[in-house]
Amino acid sequence: MKQSDISDSLLVRKCGVRHAKIFGRLWFAFMYVFLTAVAAASWVLAPELATSRGARILVGCFFSIVVVLAASLLTRISGKFFGEIADLEARVKAHLQGESLES
Numbered sequence: 001m002k003q004s005d006i007s008d009s010l011l012v013r014k015c016g017v018r019h020a021k022i023f024g025r026l027w028f029a030f031m032y033v034f035l036t037a038v039a040a041a042s043w044v045l046a047p048e049l050a051t052s053r054g055a056r057i058l059v060g061c062f063f064s065i066v067v068v069l070a071a072s073l074l075t076r077i078s079g080k081f082f083g084e085i086a087d088l089e090a091r092v093k094a095h096l097q098g099e100s101l102e103s
Helices: 010-015 017-049 053-102
Strands: none
Touching: 010 017, 017 053
16 A cells, blocks of 8 residues: 655645644543533533433443544544644655755
C-alpha cells in the first residue's frame, strides 16, 4: 500500500503547514467531542435496546469496546497526522536554512 506524503495534500498546498496544524487541532478535538457524545448517547439508549439485565450488560460491554477502539484509532490517526506535520515543518526549516547559508 502506497503511503501518501502530507505535503501533497490539498490542505497543505492551499493553506500551508501552519494552517494544517491548526486545522488538525480543531478537527481532532471535534472528533473527540463527537465520540464522547456518541458514547454518552449509547449509555442512554442501552436500556431501551435490551430488556433483561444480562442483555443490558452485554450491550454496555459492546458499546464500551466500540468506544475504546474508536478512541484508540482516533489517537493513532492524530499521532500520525501531527508526526507528518512535524516532519514537514523540519524539512521546510532545513530548506530555508540551506537557502540562507547560500546567500
